Amino acid sequence: MTETRLRDLITQGEGTQVEFKAASIGLNKDAFDSICGFLNRSGGYLILGVNDDKMITGVQESQVQNILDNIITSANNPERLNPPYYLSPEVVEIKGKKLIVVYVPESSQVHTTRGKIFDRNQDGDFNITKNSDLVAQLYLSKQNSYSENQVFPFVQISDFKPSLFDKVRNLARSQQPTHPWLEMDNEELLRSAGLFKRDMKTGKEGYTLAAVLLFGTDICIQSVLPHYKTDAILRIANLDRYDDRDDVRTNIIESYERLMAFIAKHLPEKFTIINGQRVNVRDHLFREIIGNLLVHREYTNPFPAKLIIEKNQVRTENWNKPHGSGAIDPANFSPYPKNPIIAKFFKEIGWVDELGSGVRNTCRLLKLYTPGAVPTFTEGDVFKIVIPVEDGTIEDASIISSEEGSEEGSEETVEETVEETVEETVEEIIRLLKNKPNLTVKKLSEHIGLTRRGIEYHIAKLRKSGRLKRIGPNKGGYWQVVDEQ
Structure with a gap:
C-alpha cells in the first residue's frame, strides 16, 4: 500500500471497513475480533499504529516482526480463527513511524474467533x-x-474424477511435505477444503459448485453448467477465424494445465536468474494470468472465458462480479475475492499466491518478458487483461532459450534474458569460485541453473574485465578471483 493511500484511509477514519489499533508494543487482544468481522461482513483494513483519534502513534520497531508473525500464525490457527484464512500484513512508514496494515477481504465463509462469531x-x-x-x-x-x-445435494463422490485427488495431493506435497491432505481420504479432503456445505435455506447438505468445477467429470460439469467452456485461440495469420484453438470444457485443474500448454505451444520461453535460480519468465507470467482467469471468473454466467494470443499481445476475458469500473491501478487497488474457496484451493497446490499478488506479479514479470511493456487490467462485467508481447510466436521467434536450443543461439539467449539480473549472476559465479576455485563450468552450471554456454559467456566477460584469471591448464587448473581495488 502506498503512503498516500494509507493517509487517505486514516483521514477517512474508522467505519465499517476501517479499524485502528494502537498496538505500539504488541497485537491487541481484540484485533482478531475486527479481522473476523471484516471477513464476515464486507472486508476492510486493520491499521496498527493509529489511535481512535486518528493520531499516528506508530508500532515500536523492535515489535514489528513479532506482530507480523503473530498475525500470520494466528490467522492460520483454527483455535484463533476458524476456518483459517491467509492474511498478508505489510509495513508502511509515515514520518519515521512504522504502521502495520492488514487488508482483510470479505470471505465466502462465516468465520469465528475463539468460538465467537463477530459481525x-x-x-x-x-x-x-x-x-x-x-x-x-x-x-x-x-x-x-x-x-x-x-449446494448440489444429488452430486456424489462418484461424479468426481478419482485421478484428480492423487494429482492434488502430489501438488500439495510439493508445497508442504506434511500437508494434512496427504493423510485424508477423498471425502475428508473435500470437506477440509470447504467443498461440502449445508444450504441454510433448505437444510440440505451436499457438494458445492466449487467442488464440481475442481473435481467433476466432464459429464457432471456439463450437467451442472451446460454453457461452461474456456476458449484458447491463436489469431496471428487468420484474423477472421483462428490459426489454432483449444475448446476447453473440463474441470479447472486440467483446464489450467491445458491453457498453460497452449501458451507453451505458441509463445517463446525466456529465462532469468531470480535468487540464484534460473526461472522461466514466460511460465511464471502466464501462471498469474491463467490463475486469474480461472479463479476469479463468475461461472454461473454463460459468457465463455477467453485466452487469445494475437500478433503483439495476449488477451483474457471472463465474466465477473465487478466491485468497481474501469482500469485498475496496480499501485493503488484493493483486491477482492470472487471465488475465495477456489482461490484458497489453488493456493494450497501452489498455483496462485496470496490475494492481490497476481496484479503485482504480472507487472513485475512482464518487465522481464517484454521490456518496457505495461499490462492493463479493466474491471467491469467482463474483466479484461491485456499483456503486450514481442511480435511473433514460438514458430518464428528469433531467440532460442530452451536447453535443447542450438549451440549457436545460446550465447545470445543468455545475453538477452538475463539482462536485468546479470550482476546477480556474476556475483554468484565470483562467490562460488572464491570458495571453490577448482569448480568446473559443468558444476557452476548445476549450482546456478544456467546452461553451460551461459556460464562460459559470463566467465569470458569476467576474464576480459580482469576480475577472473585461469591458473594452469583447462584440466587440472583452477580459477583465481581478482579482488577489485
Whole structure:
C-alpha cells in the first residue's frame, strides 16, 4: 500500500471497513475480533499504529516482526480463527513511524474467533454468536453472494474424477511435505477444503459448485453448467477465424494445465536468474494470468472465458462480479475475492499466491518478458487483461532459450534474458569460485541453473574485465578471483 493511500484511509477514519489499533508494543487482544468481522461482513483494513483519534502513534520497531508473525500464525490457527484464512500484513512508514496494515477481504465463509462469531457495522465489531437470526442471515448472505457455495445435494463422490485427488495431493506435497491432505481420504479432503456445505435455506447438505468445477467429470460439469467452456485461440495469420484453438470444457485443474500448454505451444520461453535460480519468465507470467482467469471468473454466467494470443499481445476475458469500473491501478487497488474457496484451493497446490499478488506479479514479470511493456487490467462485467508481447510466436521467434536450443543461439539467449539480473549472476559465479576455485563450468552450471554456454559467456566477460584469471591448464587448473581495488 502506498503512503498516500494509507493517509487517505486514516483521514477517512474508522467505519465499517476501517479499524485502528494502537498496538505500539504488541497485537491487541481484540484485533482478531475486527479481522473476523471484516471477513464476515464486507472486508476492510486493520491499521496498527493509529489511535481512535486518528493520531499516528506508530508500532515500536523492535515489535514489528513479532506482530507480523503473530498475525500470520494466528490467522492460520483454527483455535484463533476458524476456518483459517491467509492474511498478508505489510509495513508502511509515515514520518519515521512504522504502521502495520492488514487488508482483510470479505470471505465466502462465516468465520469465528475463539468460538465467537463477530459481525461489523459503523460502531465496530459486535458478537452475534447467540443471536440465531443474525447468524442465519449471515450464512444466507454468504451463499447468495458467492455462487461457488451453491449446494448440489444429488452430486456424489462418484461424479468426481478419482485421478484428480492423487494429482492434488502430489501438488500439495510439493508445497508442504506434511500437508494434512496427504493423510485424508477423498471425502475428508473435500470437506477440509470447504467443498461440502449445508444450504441454510433448505437444510440440505451436499457438494458445492466449487467442488464440481475442481473435481467433476466432464459429464457432471456439463450437467451442472451446460454453457461452461474456456476458449484458447491463436489469431496471428487468420484474423477472421483462428490459426489454432483449444475448446476447453473440463474441470479447472486440467483446464489450467491445458491453457498453460497452449501458451507453451505458441509463445517463446525466456529465462532469468531470480535468487540464484534460473526461472522461466514466460511460465511464471502466464501462471498469474491463467490463475486469474480461472479463479476469479463468475461461472454461473454463460459468457465463455477467453485466452487469445494475437500478433503483439495476449488477451483474457471472463465474466465477473465487478466491485468497481474501469482500469485498475496496480499501485493503488484493493483486491477482492470472487471465488475465495477456489482461490484458497489453488493456493494450497501452489498455483496462485496470496490475494492481490497476481496484479503485482504480472507487472513485475512482464518487465522481464517484454521490456518496457505495461499490462492493463479493466474491471467491469467482463474483466479484461491485456499483456503486450514481442511480435511473433514460438514458430518464428528469433531467440532460442530452451536447453535443447542450438549451440549457436545460446550465447545470445543468455545475453538477452538475463539482462536485468546479470550482476546477480556474476556475483554468484565470483562467490562460488572464491570458495571453490577448482569448480568446473559443468558444476557452476548445476549450482546456478544456467546452461553451460551461459556460464562460459559470463566467465569470458569476467576474464576480459580482469576480475577472473585461469591458473594452469583447462584440466587440472583452477580459477583465481581478482579482488577489485
